[in-house]
Amino acid sequence: MAYDRYVAICNPLQYETIMHRGACxxxxxxxxxxxxxxxxxxxGGTFAITFCSNIIDQFFCEASQILKLACSNMYLVEVGVIxxxxxxxxxxxxxxIFTYVLIFRAVLRIPSMHGxxxxxxxxxxxxxxxSxxxxxxxxxxxxxQSYSSSDLNVLSAIIYAIIPPLLNPFIYSMRNKEIKTALLKFSNCGHFCKIIARNVFLQK
Incomplete structure (x- = not known):
């Protein structure tokens, strides 16, 4: 995505040539x-390890939690992978970071604020x-480690593993005009429904 944005901003006239279907x-x-x-x-690193216990203080087999249960030196394989x-x-x-530095340098050279x-x-x-x-x-x-607890570890893992992938489709679709129109209609409908409900309540 960073390369796509770089080509779109720094080489807009060559975008179709560089970012063709085959390249994508x-x-x-x-x-x-x-x-x-x-x-x-x-x-492979996980299956090579011998474990002292099968109870993981997490809701999925996270590597850092699995390594705490290792009984052999084979955990060094997984450490190497990490x-x-x-x-x-x-x-x-x-x-x-390097790509966005080039992008922002190109943006600052654009003469108009709108551009x-x-x-x-x-x-x-x-x-x-x-971000x-x-x-x-x-x-x-x-x-x-002093601020780590069992419940906080599970909560942080949920936030890290679930929230970013869950929000990705919404974040990327916010530039889609059809999505914006649908959300605007939905919000207007909600406001209209509130007015109707309030009027009905006042009449009662």
Whole structure:
């Protein structure tokens, strides 16, 4: 998405040439393959570990909770996978930051304020999703151990694992004119229904 926004703002005349259907499919398939390999590595590391207990203080098999139950040195395999995935995640994050630096430099060179706002508005959904993911991740994993409890760990995992994917379709569809029109009609209908209900209540 960061690359798509970069091409749309920094190379708008070449957008159709660069971001053609084949390129989009290639990027989507690459993301799926990377996700599958990441999952396979974690699963393989998990199955290699011998556990002292099968009771996890979490509502899903989170890697950090599983490692607390390890009885053998094989947990180092999973630690290695986590370190590798951390470096890959930081690499992706650095790429996103670098891309948006280039985007904002290009936006600042746009002479009109209307053009700058329009360019920024194309980036807002992606920036919102990234910010939501990072903030919930910091809440889930960046808290001091002194502020960690069983209930808070479960709550933070729910926030991190469920809320960002749940809100993604809504965030990305807010720029869709049909969605905006439907939401406006729904809100107007709700306001109209409240007026009718109030009038009926007053008549009674």
């Amino acid at each position: 499919i290639q990027m989507a398939v690459s993301a799926w393959i990377a996700g599958i390999l990441y999952g396979v590595l974690h699963s 370190i590798l995935s951390t470096f890959l995640g930081l690499g992706c994050f650095s790429y996103i 700058q706002k329009k360019a920024i508005s194309t980036c807002l959904p992606h920036l919102t999703v990234i 939501l993911l990072i903030l919930t991740g910091i809440f889930a994993y960046g808290r001091p």
